[in-house]
Amino acid sequence: MITTDPVGDWTWEAASDGRGVQPSRAFEVAAAVWNVLARVGIATPVAEVGVTVRSVGDMRDVLFEETGLPLESEPFDPRTALSRAASQVDSLQGDFVVAVRMRCPGMWTVPGARHRAEQLFTIQADVWKRSLTAVTLETYSDVWLTMDTRDREQIATYDENAPRLALALKEISELLGCAPTPGDENRYATPTETGFADIRIEGPAYVDAWGTFEVPARSRRLRSSLPPSEDEYAETTELPVHYFTVQDEAQVLGYVWAAPAENAAGFEPRTAAGERAFEAGRAWLLQLREAHRLGLPAMDALNWLAQQPTSSGTGRLLEKTPRSCPSLDSLEEISGRW
Structure with a gap:
């Protein structure tokens, strides 16, 4: 990891x-x-x-x-x-x-x-x-x-x-x-x-130290420079999620996701991509806020993102339709491993 x-x-x-x-x-x-x-x-x-x-x-x-x-x-x-x-x-x-x-x-x-x-x-x-x-x-x-x-x-x-x-x-x-x-x-x-x-x-000092400490630290880093907003989907879920892979040129920057059952959505930065992943993630989170402001449910927001033009440096959505993942934890695992 x-x-x-x-x-x-x-x-x-x-x-x-x-x-x-x-x-x-x-x-x-x-x-x-x-x-x-x-x-x-x-x-x-x-x-x-x-x-x-x-x-x-x-x-x-x-x-x-x-x-x-x-x-x-x-x-x-x-x-x-x-x-x-x-x-x-x-x-x-x-x-x-x-x-x-x-x-x-x-x-x-x-x-x-x-x-x-x-x-x-x-x-x-x-x-x-x-x-x-x-x-x-x-x-x-x-x-x-x-x-x-x-x-x-x-x-x-x-x-x-x-x-x-x-x-x-x-x-x-x-x-x-x-x-x-x-x-x-x-x-x-x-x-x-x-x-x-x-x-x-x-034995390890903590059980699942990466999940316990790294995932919250990434979230804080991702959101630290964003202005406060009430237009936010829930940030976490225990249920299955759907996601798009965000790619810039040949490098994967992260994954924008939604959990329709809990109206949750967010972005998981691919840590190995460095600061570019966090810069792209902030841009995708701002778009999710706009979707929330428009009143779109989380899954509709994910599909709405696929229809929006992308800006330089934010990456593009790799898939034409969202992929499925059994849990947000599994997607976080993917984003942190490679």
């Missing part, structure tokens, strides 16, 4: 040799860690980079900020946006903290297939006052675990993916000259220096 909160994380801290480091080292270290992930086959282009520089004296004081910078094949060629940002950071005066954060698409495998997530990892590299360099790696998938985050054993998937994560952690430690500090046990798993503890030994 793919999550919006990390399944686990690891942090490395490397002090300078006393001569100090350039602030742009944060850029170089983050790119080097990405290269390790790419070399072992779990990161793919193109990473998206954000940079923030804050004053040590007042962390609310932002001295420099850029977002959406691509990690190009030659990231420190003087002509790249990342190189220009690094040069600007190096020119700053005073005591400050540089934070470089990369959102990394990546690939994982199951027997006979490969899958991509638009945020399989994030890398954050910080340089504090030109001395301490700290790197944190976070992962947003459970394919490194012996049991998935819905409490199902997945040894074949673990065997295909966990060794590559272990190799990446080892190579990052060699790169930085220190061992990682694994993150704390969380709702999903317990990180270790080589990956994750075997969840089969003591």
